[in-house]
Amino acid sequence: MIQAIDLTKRYEDGLLALDHLNISILPGQIYCLLGANGAGKTTTINLFFNFIEPTSGTALLNGKDCTKEPLLAKQFAAYVSENVMLYGNFTARQNLDFFTKLSGRKNLSKDEYYMVMRQVGLPERAFEQRVKTFSKGMRQKLGIAIAILKQAPALLLDEPTSGLDPKAGAEFVELLLKLRGEGKAILMSTHDVFRAKEIADVVGIMKEGVLIMEKTKDDLKYEDLEKLYLKYMEVS
Amino acid sequence: MIGHIVRKELLVNLQSMRFLVGLVVSALMMGIVGYVLVEDYATRMQKYIADVAEHRAALAETKVYSMVAVDVDIPPSPLSVFSRGSQNLPTTLHVSPFHVPSLIDEGGASASIGLNGTSSHADNPLLRMFSSIDLGFVISTILSLFAVLLVFDSFSGEREQGTLKLLLTSSAGRVHLLAGKYVGALVTLAIPLTVGFLEVMILWALHPSLSFDAQVWAGVGLVYCASLLFLSSFLAMALFLSLYATESSSCLMYLLLAWVTVSVVIPAGGGYVAEYFRPKGLREIMLSEAKQASAHLSNELERLNYRQKGGWNNAWTDWFGAESILGLTQQEANNRLAYNQKVVPMKLQYAEDRYRVVESYAQGLLSWSRTREDLIRPSLCVDYGNVVQALAGTDLNTFDDLVQKSRLYRDAMMAYLRPKSETSLWFTRIFEYPDMEPTEKNQQYWQSLIEKEGQRAVEKIMSWDRVSSLDLTSMPPPSVNMRGVTERALHALPDGILLFAASVVFIGLSMIRVRHYPLN
Structure with a gap:
């Protein structure tokens, strides 16, 4: 592979x-x-x-x-870097939505995004929170969520x-x-x-x-x- | 794919403080400038309507054919709010048998070159074409600066914040990213542009004395499209240059330098450089030739003993042109008619000669003015200014077109007037009023009247006020029309193509450059 x-x-x-x-x-x-x-x-x-x-x-x-x-x-292939950086003014879900669509996956529901964010261990309160408030660990988890949703x-x-x-x-x-x-x-x-x-x-x-x-x-x-x-x- | 990037760019831009500041500044500027210029247009329109009425009344008052003169009033362009252009040029073109309108014939009623070959007017009205503040200026400076601030960190910003790599691990290629950023920025810029145009349209709609037809709205639509084209070419240039730096601060410096160069240095610097190419001695040649022509006519008139043959009682004559005379005998009128058969063609010829001298000077200046335009054409702002001027009909070409049309109108007018110059109606109407003729009987009566009531009583009889106006209904009416929107669009096309070509070239170059943009 x-x-x-x-x-x-x-x-x-x-x-x-x-x-x-x-x-x-x-x-x-x-x-x-x-x-x-x-x-x-x-x-x-x-x-x-x-x-x-x-x-x-x-x-x-x-x-x-x-x-x-x-x-x-x-x-x-999906990628997770040492320091996952995302769009700070977007919420976690908006970031996830953008990068997932960019990878060619469309029509995912809000629940599907939530499910993946739960899977990587992001707290519920962070789902609709702007990423600029996230700690490094939370950003890494969101990076993993992006990678998972790519289904590579x-x-x-x-x-x-x-x-x-x-x-x-x-x-x-x-x-x-x-x-x-x-x-x-x-x-x-x-x-x-x-x-x-x-x-x-x-x-x-x-x-x-x-x-x-x-x-x-x-x-x-x-x-x-x-x-x-x-x-x-x-x-x- | 590109659609998602466009949407993201749009969201990022709309949430940014620079967008908010840019929107407020441009909306304020366009609102203020729009308000001032709409008011200015309304004032000029009122003056135009008053001038038309005044000039029509003056023509209707004409008593003899040599005095027929038509003042062609040029209506202000409603689109002049976008480009004031050459609005300092004359608003009236004077057309008469003894005056051929030309490009630098500013004066209207008076000839631009006097009897002694000197001119009382500025030697070069073409130089009045300096740009003044209008909506085109606001768009080409404020919105182009806004474009710079929107895209300066398109790639360097993503690189610095670390999102560029993540973006490029998706199925999006660098070219997709470039295209998405370009379209996203253009859509973002279209917002303040649209807001500005809406402000102007609302100001127009709310103005009590203004109303517009479909041609005007079509023109507004074209100016809007031209503005988008300009912004797209400016964005393409800014994006291309931004790909030559990996740090946002360096990008900003490069782009501000490019902005100053395109919007200030080239337009102003080109003008200074053009001064070196300005033809020397043209004006002196014109004045010398004009002096020769006037001296020649003057000598000829002296040789023909003008004063002796004409009769001068209660007369008004222009040495080189029109004449209106009362108080002649039939014999004197006949003498003058015979004399005019020689003199009128000479005067008309002088008008033509004087026009050729002035026009030759004007064409020399026009040619230089075009050199100047070509020198500053590398600036996108200049190209855009030219497009908007042409669409608004405030450019020198449109004025030249009106001058040419007014000359054609003069030809039609002369075909009507030339036969009249062979009749006494050319200079007098006295024979329609027997009590004005200086017969022996009338003169005895006038003498008695002077003794009884004074000189004023005779002057009352010998007054032009008593003379009816000429019937000029069969004279061709002035038909000097402004260019239509299609014709104006065609004239704007060359500079529009330049803007389009600039967009294509800069996007093409950016596509090549972005493939090598460093990610680390």
Whole structure:
């Protein structure tokens, strides 16, 4: 569902942000990309949404080339960023309505919007409240609601739990597991080693644009991911 | 897809403080300017009606054919509230056998070039075309500034607040986003524009002395469409430029610079540059040629011993033109008739010569004026001003058209008057009033009357007031009509096409640019 083949990105200033990345994420799988700042995690996600163009290699969503057919490929993926930003003067439902319609889904009722907002754990009072009054956690939840309503088979999450309080983080993880259960292919970049170990089916560690380690959940059953991570980070 | 983005843009804009401020400012400006100009139009209309009546009465009072003169009054354009344009130009065109109307013939009754070849009028009324405050000016400055403030952060704002990436993860492409933002901003701008037009229409409808026909409303509709076209081209330009900066503050600076350039620097700067191209010595040539022509006629008249042959009792003559004489004998009238057979064609020829000299000067200035227009045409505000002027009929072209029509009318008038110049009715009516003829019997009677009642008693008999007016019903009536709305629209078309082309080009360039707009 989510596939990178020799995906490489070198920026105009010469920085090699991503070097021949090869990953493949199947439906019902959560893939966690770990790595320090500047390791290439966000670049990878940006390439899948064609925010930037690859220097070489291919990013595929449901088999569609994200560079050659970006509009088609994007239909198969939803996105949640580290800091979900929405239209502050719109209510939560208005934001949801706009982004859902933009994704091609029409004629959803108010109740359907409410249901999804309940599902992601937004309090009822926030449904018709202007988003500019929302906390970061509430905005992240609304971002997830937007992603859910898109009904895309793939989810790409760029450090979505960063800055969330423990309770919100736990709720978020619960939601991801539920989505995995529904057969979504999920690629999540994160710094959070513990959370990655908790939910990931596959964990990849990136360093300076290179995927230096990839292990499945089974591989990690008897290994300490934190020690592994620190070990790889120390190796020059 | 684009519809959803348009709707979102509209909602975002309508909820913003800048929209509220822009709406209030433009509604206030258009309301105040509209009120002042509607009142001004009503005043000018009343003056026009009074002038028409006065000039009609003056023509009806004409006693001899050489004195026939028609003042063609130019009605004020109701659409002048949108563009005052060349409203400082004459409101009356003087047409007479001895006066051919020309573009810079401002004076009406008096010739623009005097006997000695000097002009008492400003040398270049074309330069009076400087824009004054009208609704077109408000739209091209206030609403264009509003357009800048609406779109300066279209992309940079979304980028800064973080919504741009989320937008682009949907099925909407960058071009969809651009199109949605463009249409959304245009619909937003149409609101204050429509409010302004409604204000003017209400002011018109409520004015007790104004009423309008379908032509006027069609004209208003066209001005509205032209205003939308102008705003769309300005928006397209602003959107394009906004794509060259990723920070809203930089975008705002770029766009304010562009706004000042388009609305102030090019129109004013182009005018200064045009001064360098202004033809030198045209006026001197005109004055010299006019002096030569008048000197030639003057010499010819002296040579023919004008004063001796005409008779001067109780007479009024214009050295170069009309004449009305009472107190001639039949013999003197015959002499003058024979003399006029030579002199009248010379005077008429002089009028034509003088017209050619003035017209040559006018055309030189007109040509320079067009160069000036071309120099400032890169400004969208100027193009819009030209369109509205043409639609309102307040541009120089419309005035030139009226001058040409009045010249054609003079040709028809001359076909009627020329045969009359071969009769004594050209200069006198005395033979219809035997008691005015200076016969021996009459002169003895006048002498006795002077002794008894004084000079005034004779003057009463020899008065033009006693003479009936000429019957001019068979003279062609003045037929100098303003251009219709279709003709005006055709004249506005070239600048309208420029505005449309600017919209298309800027949107096309924006579509190319937006593909490379950085998201980070």
